[in-house]
Amino acid sequence: MLREAFRIGSRRCFSYKSVRRPNLGATSAPKAQQEKTPEAVPAANGSLAKQLRAKILATGPITVAEYMREVLTNPQAGYYMNRDVFGREGDFITSPEISQIFGELVGIWLVTEWRKMGSPSPFHLVELGPGRGTLARDVLKILTKFKLGAEFSMHMVEISPYLSKAQAQRFCYTHNTLPEDAQLPHYQVGTTATGTKAYWHRRLEDVPEGFSLVLAHEYFDALPVHKLQLDNGQWQEVLIDVAPESEPDFRYVLSKSQTPVSRVFQPMEGETRATLEYSLETERQVGLLAERIERNGGIGLIMDYGHFGDKTDTFRAFKQHALHEPLLQPGTADLTADVDFKLIKHTAEARGHLHCCGPIEQGLFLSRMQGEARLEQLLANALPENETLIRSGYEMLTADEKMGKRFKFLAMFPGVLASHLEKFPVAGF
Ligand SMILES: C[S@@+](CC[C@H](N)C(=O)[O-])C[C@H]1O[C@@H](n2cnc3c(N)ncnc32)[C@H](O)[C@@H]1O
Numbered sequence: 201m202l203r204e205a206f207r208i209g210s211r212r213c214f215s216y217k218s219v220r221r222p223n224l225g226a227t228s229a230p231k232a233q234q235e236k237t238p239e240a241v242p243a244a245n246g247s248l249a250k251q252l253r254a255k256i257l258a259t260g261p262i263t264v265a266e267y268m269r270e271v272l273t274n275p276q277a278g279y280y281m282n283r284d285v286f287g288r289e290g291d292f293i294t295s296p297e298i299s300q301i302f303g304e305l306v307g308i309w310l311v312t313e314w315r316k317m318g319s320p321s322p323f324h325l326v327e328l329g330p331g332r333g334t335l336a337r338d339v340l341k342i343l344t345k346f347k348l349g350a351e352f353s354m355h356m357v358e359i360s361p362y363l364s365k366a367q368a369q370r371f372c373y374t375h376n377t378l379p380e381d382a383q384l385p386h387y388q389v390g391t392t393a394t395g396t397k398a399y400w401h402r403r404l405e406d407v408p409e410g411f412s413l414v415l416a417h418e419y420f421d422a423l424p425v426h427k428l429q430l431d432n433g434q435w436q437e438v439l440i441d442v443a444p445e446s447e448p449d450f451r452y453v454l455s456k457s458q459t460p461v462s463r464v465f466q467p468m469e470g471e472t473r474a475t476l477e478y479s480l481e482t483e484r485q486v487g488l489l490a491e492r493i494e495r496n497g498g499i500g501l502i503m504d505y506g507h508f509g510d511k512t513d514t515f516r517a518f519k520q521h522a523l524h525e526p527l528l529q530p531g532t533a534d535l536t537a538d539v540d541f542k543l544i545k546h547t548a549e550a551r552g553h554l555h556c557c558g559p560i561e562q563g564l565f566l567s568r569m570q571g572e573a574r575l576e577q578l579l580a581n582a583l584p585e586n587e588t589l590i591r592s593g594y595e596m597l598t599a600d601e602k603m604g605k606r607f608k609f610l611a612m613f614p615g616v617l618a619s620h621l622e623k624f625p626v627a628g629f
Contacts, residue, residue: 303338333367490552563604
């Protein structure tokens with residue numbers, strides 16, 4: 201199905217009709233949990249809006265996936281490409297940034313499951329979309345402590361030149377960016393204070409073969425989604441067009457004829473939705489990951505907010521910790537869509553015959569991994585003025601009404617281990 205989609209290419213011959221904007225108020229908003237910060241709204245990213253407008257006028261409406269890809273990762277003006285967007289001063293805050301307990305427990309989980317597999321050495325620690333590099337730094341701390349003499353290297357899959365430098369500064373002692381024409385599968389190298397080598401790759405395909413512990417935290421929610429709608433019994437795609445002059449820059453329209461993706465899209469068994477979001481790119485990358493784990497051995501842990509194939513409109517934007525209209529001022533706000541864990545699980549099982557555990561809720565996972573005990577330990581050693589922050593950080597990660605229920609964990613293991621893992625259950629799941 202994927203190959204077919206790529207072969208069809210991107211010839212634009214759609215006709216379309218205007219559709220209503222998705223009801224943003226009805227979507228869950230995990231990234232909006234933080235209070236709105238008072239800073240001035242940054243200037244609109246006019247160049248990106250102009251580029252998108254010119255492209256649509258020249259070739260016709262674009263898919264939501266293409267819009268999302270351009271807005272987030274356009275090499276010049278993409279949202280992630282040239283600035284720090286995280287934390288209180290940015291647009292959203294993520295779990296590893298909230299409390300060190302998060303990364304430490306993920307690290308302990310990895311070591312526990314890796315040891316159960318016989319502590320294969322050497323191995324790769326791979327992270328997809330590492331942001332500021334905080335999760336990688338906290339996991340590295342744990343691995344360095346418990347690796348029992350095994351050799352490992354770090355492999356960050358990161359598209360943003362700006363963030364790749366921020367990551368290296370977070371956990372490397374030295375690092376350097378390679379010349380554009382280096383013709384190597386990595387574009388930046390570094391060495392940590394304990395001598396572990398770190399490599400930065402633009403794509404998962406470029407990570408060298410080998411037993412891998414793969415982490416993805418809030419990565420898949422940043423991958424492009426297509427919005428599809430059943431119209432007279434046929435799947436049609438919601439596209440983005442320029443708006444009439446009296447309205448803001450862009451608007452949604454429904455393609456009347458089929459697009460490459462609506463043509464090849466095959467709903468999963470039991471699909472009842474008439475409107476849905478489908479991430480072809482997630483399916484492609486999970487397929488690659490699953491085949492890699494089947495081929496070389498390894499473990500995958502996907503952590504994100506999402507659903508199990510039942511939500512409809514979750515495409516949204518965040519700016520300064522509040523929901524934002526995704527078609528306004530493209531490039532100035534984060535774009536995201538809930539991850540479809542049903543699609544991920546199905547793809548991992550079908551493409552790599554993997555054994556998947558979960559998805560389970562973040563709060564449950566952290567508490568089963570003895571998060572409260574780690575919290576007490578941290579509090580026992582904390583300065584009194586830091587106690588409230590440490591406690592509220594852990595609560596933010598685990599409370600049902602905060603991030604505890606919305607965020608989910610899905611683990612992947614080689615299928616051949618299924619019966620072994622039944623005898624020795626996976627920690628936290
Ligand atoms: C929402 S942030 C999550 C950051 C981090 N994992 C965290 O939780 O703090 C998404 C990350 O994925 C990266 N990213 C987005 N699209 C990507 C792509 N197509 N390929 C590689 N990295 C990508 C971004 O630059 C950023 O580092």
